[in-house]
Amino acid sequence: NAGVTQTPKFQVLKTGQSMTLQCAQDMNHEYMSWYRQDPGMGLRLIHYSVGAGITDQGEVPNGYNVSRSTTEDFPLRLLSAAPSQTSVYFCASSEVNTEAFFGQGTRLTVV
Amino acid sequence: AQSVTQPDIHITVSEGASLELRCNYSYGATPYLFWYVQSPGQGLQLLLKYFSGDTLVQGIKGFEAEFKRSQSSFNLRKPSVHWSDAAEYFCAVGDHYTDKLIFGTGTRLQVFP
Numbered sequence: 001n002a003g004v005t006q007t008p009k010f011q012v013l014k015t016g017q018s019m020t021l022q023c024a025q026d027m028n029h030e031y032m033s034w035y036r037q038d039p040g041m042g043l044r045l046i047h048y049s050v051g052a053g054i055t056d057q058g059e060v061p062n063g064y065n066v067s068r069s070t071t072e073d074f075p076l077r078l079l080s081a082a083p084s085q086t087s088v089y090f091c092a093s094s095e096v097n098t099e100a101f102f103g104q105g106t107r108l109t110v111v
Numbered sequence: 112a113q114s115v116t117q118p119d120i121h122i123t124v125s126e127g128a129s130l131e132l133r134c135n136y137s138y139g140a141t142p143y144l145f146w147y148v149q150s151p152g153q154g155l156q157l158l159l160k161y162f163s164g165d166t167l168v169q170g171i172k173g174f175e176a177e178f179k180r181s182q183s184s185f186n187l188r189k190p191s192v193h194w195s196d197a198a199e200y201f202c203a204v205g206d207h208y209t210d211k212l213i214f215g216t217g218t219r220l221q222v223f224p
Contacts, residue, residue: 031210042216094210099145102155
């Protein structure tokens with residue numbers, strides 16, 4: 001059982017480049033979300049989705065876009081990367097009112 | 112607004128000693144509460160959760176936590192720490208309607224032999 005799969009695991013971008021962080025889950029969960037983790041700040045919610053076709057902003061959405069065309073996939077797009085977006089990104093999925101399952105993370109460096 | 116406070120940034124204990132990690136939350140209704148553990152370079156693993164019922168909940172790896180509504184707390188405890196428990200621990204509160212998780216800033220646990 002794969003759970004939540006994130007790709008890539010590591011990425012280096014130049015300022016201004018764009019990229020998409022992939023997230024896929026095979027548990028048929030309705031809820032999916034993206035967090036970023038920075039030292040001393042815990043995990044902060046970027047965007048979340050309560051089902052296919054429905055997305056909403058979290059605590060720190062600026063600079064990021066998401067879409068949810070299928071239940072399984074929830075990609076996170078950086079349109080123009082900035083050094084402030086250097087972070088570790090985690091995708092999570094859950095069923096209604098249950099615990100979240102997390103991917104292994106994507107470590108992104110923007111130079 | 113919902114929030115979670117973990118007042119201890121870094122805790123150091125000796126192997127075999129008891130452990131208590133503090134967590135206080137702010138939430139308008141009865142919260143869903145979680146403790147997650149993160150080993151270096153890894154994702155987050157659920158230790159335990161509280162949704163309702165018995166306020167003392169048991170988790171994996173010998174951890175337990177007690178929900179105290181009057182103190183808005185959900186402290187994590189372990190009677191005897193092992194060196195493999197060294198990691199970062201996150202407390203989180205879950206929103207009933209959106210399933211959003213609000214995390215605390217984490218407590219890094221260091222274990223000395």
